[in-house]
Amino acid sequence: MEPSNLNEEQDQNSWALNAWTLLSKLRDQSPLIQCITNFVSMDLMANTLLSAGASPAMIHSIEEIQDFTPHIHALCINVGTLSPAWLPAMREAALVANKAGKPWILDPVAAGASRFRLKACLELVGLNPSVIRGNGSEIIALSKASLGATKGVDSSHESMDAMEAAKSLAQSSGAIVAVSGAVDIITDGHRVVGAHNGVSMMQKITATGCAVTALIAAFIAVDPMHALEATASALSIFGIAGEMGMDMAKGPASLRMHLIDSLYNLDQAAVSSRLKKNELLSSCVDSELLPGMVCPPSIPRGKGMLSSLSATIVHKELIKFMENIR
Numbered sequence: 469m470e471p472s473n474l475n476e477e478q479d480q481n482s483w484a485l486n487a488w489t490l491l492s493k494l495r496d497q498s499p500l501i502q503c504i505t506n507f508v509s510m511d512l513m514a515n516t517l518l519s520a521g522a523s524p525a526m527i528h529s530i531e532e533i534q535d536f537t538p539h540i541h542a543l544c545i546n547v548g549t550l551s552p553a554w555l556p557a558m559r560e561a562a563l564v565a566n567k568a569g570k571p572w573i574l575d576p577v578a579a580g581a582s583r584f585r586l587k588a589c590l591e592l593v594g595l596n597p598s599v600i601r602g603n604g605s606e607i608i609a610l611s612k613a614s615l616g617a618t619k620g621v622d623s624s625h626e627s628m629d630a631m632e633a634a635k636s637l638a639q640s641s642g643a644i645v646a647v648s649g650a651v652d653i654i655t656d657g658h659r660v661v662g663a664h665n666g667v668s669m670m671q672k673i674t675a676t677g678c679a680v681t682a683l684i685a686a687f688i689a690v691d692p693m694h695a696l697e698a699t700a701s702a703l704s705i706f707g708i709a710g711e712m713g714m715d716m717a718k719g720p721a722s723l724r725m726h727l728i729d730s731l732y733n734l735d736q737a738a739v740s741s742r743l744k745k746n747e748l749l750s751s752c753v754d755s756e757l758l759p760g761m762v763c764p765p766s767i768p769r770g771k772g773m774l775s776s777l778s779a780t781i782v783h784k785e786l787i788k789f790m791e792n793i794r
């Protein structure tokens with residue numbers, strides 16, 4: 469086996485082991501996850517958390533936050549069916565979670581659909597979420613702080629289209645930013661990881677995005693010091709459950725059922741054999757190359773030129789290029 473393939477295989481194995489370790493911890497510890505979420509997603513979100521081993525609580529009244537939120541292990545805030553009455557509770561819960569040192573995640577559903585929603589999402593971003601998870605259109609709207617990138621709750625962008633927006637949002641907010649899609653992208657603003665599990669039919673079940681955001685909350689509850697790895701692991705685990713569910717499903721409704729069953733029954737063998745993850749390189753920007761490196765012509769150049777080339781492929785391309793110019 470070539471050394472680069474060996475490295476890639478070792479990398480996959482360590483991601484898979486980490487994802488499995490976190491899922492096992494989650495099952496052992498059963499973290500309490502407070503969800504302030506939309507009316508559409510409450511059921512799927514709670515069932516996803518339960519089947520993964522966590523303990524969901526859909527508690528959103530502002531009157532309960534001071535008593536309840538200090539005792540949770542992580543908080544999930546989702547603005548899907550936002551109305552002005554809900555916003556103070558979201559704000560308060562985020563502040564109490566921060567004060568109690570509990571991680572929290574924001575799902576900026578349809579962030580670019582209205583000024584009210586965008587302003588609310590930007591305000592919540594300012595309250596230091598550990599993670600922000602959205603689809604491509606939502607992350608672009610949030611990163612540019614502008615309306616119109618979205619037609620509603622569904623994405624009109626590929627996740628890859630949002631890579632630079634995700635990096636920039638992560639840098640400006642200090643949060644880990646995750647963009648769901650055919651390839652889930654996870655970034656801290658510098659490192660970019662791609663998680664490749666899942667099936668496209670998952671988009672045909674409402675609130676799968678909301679559910680995976682809640683699952684990320686459960687993963688960061690058990691490993692708050694490694695939010696990027698925990699986020700990537702949750703996305704991979706949910707994607708693997710989707711793939712296994714799809715083997716038994718006839719359409720979206722039965723996929724919903726089989727996905728939950730697969731998540732509940734997931735074992736280490738399935739995680740090890742199915743998990744697909746790598747480091748992504750968004751583009752080849754001369755100023756970002758290490759001293760002595762050059763950008764080969766076969767790699768897209770400049771910011772905004774997006775590709776899903778793994779660091780290993782780039783490395784191989786660099787070697788080929790250097791050999792040719794010698």
Ligand SMILES: Nc1ncnc2c1ncn2[C@@H]1O[C@H](COP(=O)(O)OP(=O)(O)OP(=O)(O)O)[C@@H](O)[C@H]1O
Nearest residue numbers: 603648649650666667668670671674675676677678
């Ligand atoms: N083309 C695809 N192929 C594989 N998996 C996908 C694809 N698109 C989405 N997914 C997976 O489906 C799940 C939901 O992602 P999606 O981007 O649809 O979220 P969303 O738009 O926020 O959904 P919702 O608002 O309905 O909750 C994620 O786990 C994601 O990885």
Ligand SMILES: Cc1ncsc1CCO
Nearest residue numbers: 506508548549577621675
């Ligand atoms: C369909 C829908 N509308 C508001 S929230 C929601 C669930 C998916 O985000």
Ligand SMILES: [Mg+2]
Nearest residue numbers: 577603677678
């Ligand atoms: Mg969504």
